Amino acid sequence: MSLRIYAFAYLIFLYAPILLLPLFAFNDATVIAFPLSGFTTDWFARLAETRALHDAVRNSLFIAVMTALFSTILGVCAARAGAMSHFPGKRGIMGLIMIPLVLPEIIVAVALLVVMVQVLGLGLSNWTIIFAHTLICTPFSVAILNGAFQNLDPAMEEAALDLGETRWSAFRLVILPLVTPGIVSSLLISFTISLDEFIIAFFLTGANPTMPVYIWSLLRFPASVPVVMALGTILVALSVLLLTIAEIFRRRGLARAGVKDTGGFL
């Protein structure tokens, strides 16, 4: 019983910052502190007028979509290869692909900054961020897609091949539909990670800031903080929506593969 109370208290601890967000987003004061003063939707109206924010959002969306596509493609390759057979060096190869999961992000950031600017002499652009985000999102894609691919019954593909399908058409007609929920889930998760990522983007951002980099610049000016709260409220609502969809697809995928659910995304 006390364990249950503890677990609920822990949930409150986890949700405390998010629950405060809408309070201040609709609060009629520039100072982010209690007591609240009154209700307003001005901060949301301000969001609609800020051109710099729109540009930053557009950049971030482009980066997040590209990252989602690339990391899911790489994730499909790795997860499919990992499920198919044991090949020499598998542990090491998979280990290297998964390492960004535990690597401090600042290491990825400075390493890519050095290579892009000092070694290759290239400028920074949205593409440098896309490359970096693809690197850190791929392990998440692999983890999600592993669940989808490892639960496939190899007999289904064999049956398709025996019935005269080619390797590719068997993959497209038999395997792909079975792992589609995993793919959708992987796309959504890597999209969410990329959209929110700041530590790397701050190092690699070029002339055009991404949304988190823009938020960071706003946080330095107390007057613009309520606008950030409004933006944050929208972002939280959006990511809860995306994650719920991702979770539904992930569960549907597991159900389709006929296995018991063992846990979350990680």
Add this chain to the structure above:
Amino acid sequence: MKHPEMARGALTADQKRSMALVAPPFLYAIALLAVPVGAILLFSFWTQDFMDVDTTFTLNNYREIADQPIYGALLGRSLWVALCVTAVTVITAFPVAYFISFHVRSERKSLWLFLITIPFWTSYLIRVFLWKVILGYNGVINSSLLQVGLIEEPLTFILYNVNAVVITLSHAFAPFAILPIYVALEKIDRSLLEAARDLGEGVIRTFTRVTLPLAMPGVVAAVLIVFIPVIGDYVTPELMGGAGGKLIANMIQTQFLALNNAPLGAALAIVAMAMVTAVALLFVFLNRRWLRGRE
């Protein structure tokens, strides 16, 4: 493990296909991870010469890190913060993972896990900033404690210092600790616990002698996945740490972006990485010995 005997001889068709498939993500990781990390290692032995980089091999950057007390202090504080965050996160997360695994009905488990991961995916910057609102001088905690009359003056030891950094980072890394521990607990064969109880062990002895050792792989994974990345965060110390709570990642960021001294920044990054890796390996080693000692 399907064809262990084939691994030694010629590759099967399936193995060849797998290797062709794994090549793109593998090469991507080589090109964007292994090569760049190699490049910063190389850079750390070079020096910044005004606008250019002097490529003569030298240990000057490492010598400077050893000689200037500021770097040692930042590294020491970062290690201390990382250890505190890891300890706080793993110890507070364990009961939650235990609760979900042992006390939640199986059809509700994924809902709990989902609820725990949601805050983790929502805007990191804004979450850190809101901790400032919670812990601040006029913040949620202080104003409610004042209201209730528990304190006379706002508490000041919870913002702009190392405590605030530890609290915020423990919040940020919570799901990373809960999930691996949960997975390990789920794998425990429940009949082992029954056996321990039948053989006369008490609740606590069953936990320390059966559950905890079997959950150790999850705890180790949780420790590693929290302890190592914490060193790379500069947002939380910047916003929450105040003057006395800055960490090594802030210094690395300053060297690269403000002082334009990439070689020194690279050397700091290498030293920080080496430090956490060494501590992590030591932990894994000690844990192995502890588990073996129990057998």
